[in-house]
Amino acid sequence: MTKKIELLAPAGGRESLEAAIYFGADAVYASGKTYGLRAFADNFSNDEIADAAKFVHSHGSKIYITLNAIFHECDFVGLEEYVAALADANVDAFIISDPGVIAVAKRAAPDVPIHLSTQANTTNLYSARFWHEQGVERVILSRELTLDEIATMRKQVPETLELEGFVHGAMCISYSGRCLLSNYFTGRGGNQGACAQPCRWEYHLHEKGYGGEYFPVYADERGTYVFNSKDLMMLPHVGDIIDAGITSLKIEGRMKSAYYVGCIVNAYRHAIDDYQSGKPFDETLLAEIGKAGSRAFTTGFYYGNPREDGQDTVRDVPQRTFDFVGVVRGEKDENGRLLIEQRGKFSVGETLDVLSPNVSGLFEVTDIISEKGESRQSAPHAQEIVLISCPFDLRKGDMVRKKREL
Ligand code: SF4
Incomplete structure (x- = not known):
């Protein structure tokens, strides 16, 4: 079983x-x-x-x-x-x-x-x-x-x-969080739910007397000295x-x-x-x-x-590859358009990627219609509601995103 x-x-x-x-x-x-x-x-x-x-x-x-x-x-x-x-x-x-x-x-x-x-x-x-x-x-x-x-x-x-x-x-x-770094550096208590994550910061050694000279901190075979x-x-x-x-x-x-x-x-x-x-x-x-x-x-x-x-000793932060641009707020209307709440700017001609439990795929934005029925070239306003044509049967809760220029 x-x-x-x-x-x-x-x-x-x-x-x-x-x-x-x-x-x-x-x-x-x-x-x-x-x-x-x-x-x-x-x-x-x-x-x-x-x-x-x-x-x-x-x-x-x-x-x-x-x-x-x-x-x-x-x-x-x-x-x-x-x-x-x-x-x-x-x-x-x-x-x-x-x-x-x-x-x-x-x-x-x-x-x-x-x-x-x-x-x-x-x-x-x-x-x-x-x-x-x-x-x-x-x-x-x-x-x-x-x-x-x-x-x-x-x-x-x-x-x-x-x-x-x-x-x-x-x-x-x-x-598991038994740590006072955040309290010490920022006054925000990690064990009170307010950790500022100073363990992720970049650290150097600084010896008094060397006039502002900083020494990088490296890891060696005995362990790592950064957090x-x-x-x-x-x-x-x-x-x-x-x-x-x-x-x-x-x-x-x-x-x-x-x-x-x-x-x-x-x-x-x-x-x-x-x-x-x-x-x-x-x-x-x-x-x-x-x-x-x-x-x-x-x-x-x-x-x-x-x-x-x-440990990430070189602070290797991979770029997010996609930006979230909209969430589906309703089923398709009689013209086959989806109701989308904007979460990031997107424009006609751009390719969007679907995030859905059941559907995956890309589609090109061919039209953007405002709530007042006006045709638009882009959706620049945060949380505005627009209609767009989409070849997929998306449902309320599905999301759309677009590839980032890296
Ligand atoms: S500073 Fe880092 S290690 Fe310390 S509690 Fe916050 S997240 Fe954890």
């Missing part, structure tokens, strides 16, 4: 959430306005969470809410009421790292499952068993585990304990992840755009479905990652400590 595998996507705001569900996520994770470790994403009010829960449930999907910031005494004020309100909103799980918060959640919302956040750094089966005995239904594994370690853990923890693992997105150079981790990308290896016993495959990125979420979810959805139906990996899916925009990639610790291969 095919194992039930969950594709879990980030939802930093409502648009990303809808894109994640549309492109095939089985579940999304999101934050309320507090406690959620992504202070600069849009995040959701309590009413918005209730509405989001209705939306995802109507599509047969789930929503998990993060409560995984580092909690001080003052943060517990009002927490019990907040957790109870989330339970009333029918959320499907809480993502928590602090045992004190777990205790509050179990008391205030005993029916809502608890997923142990990766911030709790579960790196061995003894910890995993311990947390399960405390009522945790799922452990989100530390990113620093190998697939062999995960497979061993899977065999030795109760079947009722689910294992979730990251498959795509940013890595931290410290153990810039490559991003995790397991798209061609989803089969290895599933075989190791991870049943929820998580994409990082609550600060990312709906377009990014759509591209990445679409690629992983196809890769997972292909693997589960016995098809070989479709190499063309890799192009989708570049179209979304990317940094240099690594397979993280899954095949062993990547050492210097996990």
Whole structure:
């Protein structure tokens, strides 16, 4: 029997959430306005969470809410009421790292499952068993585990304990975010959801007395002396992840755009479905990652400590190959034209590329009609609604993009 595998996507705001569900996520994770470790994403009010829960449930999907910031005494004020309100909103799980918060959640919302956040750094089966005995239904594994370690853990923890693992997105150079670089350099706390990612900055050594002379920092065979981790990308290896016993495959990125979420979810959805139906990996899916925009990639610790291969010591930032220019807002009209909401300028004569769960292909823009029925040569205004002819039967939620001039 095919194992039930969950594709879990980030939802930093409502648009990303809808894109994640549309492109095939089985579940999304999101934050309320507090406690959620992504202070600069849009995040959701309590009413918005209730509405989001209705939306995802109507599509047969789930929503998990993060409560995984580092909690001080003052943060517990009002927490019990907040957790109870989330339970009333029918959320499907809480993502928590602090045992004190777990205790509050179990008391205030005993029916809502608890997923142990990766911030709790579960790196061995003894910890995993311990947390399960405390009522945790799922452990989100530390990113620093190998697939062999995960497979061993899977065999030795109760079947009722689910294992979730990251498959795509940013890595931290410290153990799953236990890091004060951002606090030190910018005053923005990484463990309060406000990391400025100074690990990605370019560093030089500067010795007092050498009058403004800077020395570049290099890596050597003993390791690397810069902090810039490559991003995790397991798209061609989803089969290895599933075989190791991870049943929820998580994409990082609550600060990312709906377009990014759509591209990445679409690629992983196809890769997972292909693997589960016995098809070989479709190499063309890799192009989708570049179209979304990317940094240099690594397979993280899954095949062993990547050492210097996990670091991007030359700051190799590949260009995003496509620009997002529109999202489909309605089915074709009687003249065969699609209703598009503009997200980037496009013009008659340009070639657009389709991002859709079901359709792929290119088409030339032959006409642009404004909402008032005027014929136009381009669509330069952000979020204006226009009609364009398209040879494909696209649906509401599909997106179009155009190749960048690099
Ligand atoms: S500075 Fe970098 S390593 Fe530190 S928490 Fe932020 S992203 Fe992670």
